[in-house]
Amino acid sequence: SQKIEQNSEALNIQEGKTATLTCNYTNYSPAYLQWYRQDPGRGPVFLLLIRENEKEKRKERLKVTFDTTLKQSLFHITASQPADSATYLCALEKGSGTYKYIFGTGTRLKVLA
Amino acid sequence: SQTIHQWPATLVQPVGSPLSLECTVEGTSNPNLYWYRQAAGRGLQLLFYSVGIGQISSEVPQNLSASRPQDRQFILSSKKLLLSDSGFYLCAWSATQAGTYNEQFFGPGTRLTVL
Numbered sequence: 393s394q395k396i397e398q399n400s401e402a403l404n405i406q407e408g409k410t411a412t413l414t415c416n417y418t419n420y421s422p423a424y425l426q427w428y429r430q431d432p433g434r435g436p437v438f439l440l441l442i443r444e445n446e447k448e449k450r451k452e453r454l455k456v457t458f459d460t461t462l463k464q465s466l467f468h469i470t471a472s473q474p475a476d477s478a479t480y481l482c483a484l485e486k487g488s489g490t491y492k493y494i495f496g497t498g499t500r501l502k503v504l505a
Numbered sequence: 506s507q508t509i510h511q512w513p514a515t516l517v518q519p520v521g522s523p524l525s526l527e528c529t530v531e532g533t534s535n536p537n538l539y540w541y542r543q544a545a546g547r548g549l550q551l552l553f554y555s556v557g558i559g560q561i562s563s564e565v566p567q568n569l570s571a572s573r574p575q576d577r578q579f580i581l582s583s584k585k586l587l588l589s590d591s592g593f594y595l596c597a598w599s600a601t602q603a604g605t606y607n608e609q610f611f612g613p614g615t616r617l618t619v620l
Binding site: 426433434435436437438441481483491492493494495496497498 | 537539541547548549551554556562564593595597599601608609610611612613614616
């Protein structure tokens with residue numbers, strides 16, 4: 393079955409540095425992959441979507457890459473700020489057109505001032 | 506604009522009691538609807554999803570059921586709660602236009618504690 397793995401350990405970085413989070417998946421070739429942000433006690437909020445034919449996607453200080461050979465997506469936050477502290481989740485559709493999604497466990501990011 | 510509502514925000518229930526969580530969506534029609542559970546320190550687990558009124562798909566066998574009595578209403582129920590049903594329950598919706606890769610929009614969640 394499809395599986396998504398994210399580094400479950402928290403990532404602490406200094407303000408102003410670039411944070412890089414990893415999402416690996418197995419047993420599947422998704423057409424696209426999504427990234428969400430989740431703050432404590434809140435529902436996830438959609439950030440970015442990258443399609444299988446896109447190597448890179450940017451939105452303001454966010455950048456996502458998608459390597460279908462490595463079965464990996466990297467999520468970067470440049471010039472990180474304490475307000476970026478949250479848990480970041482990646483998600484993919486279980487099967488094309490199924491509308492069913494599986495999520496990684498998320499990586500908790502803490503940006504230190 | 507679209508909004509999604511969930512209630513209650515928090516709930517403490519004894520083991521063996523029934524459960525009903527409600528989710529409604531405004532500002533869109535014929536959405537896909539989802540119920541997820543997030544246990545402490547764990548990822549989101551898809552429980553149910555629905556692509557239309559009365560159409561419910563269950564992802565994991567469990568003590569819960571779901572219903573969609575109206576286009577934009579999704580209800581999660583249980584006849585008898587178990588301790589293991591404790592968690593953070595999230596409702597979400599996504600659009601259904603063919604050929605688009607649709608993000609999910611999540612509600613504020615319900616924190617359920619079964620004692």
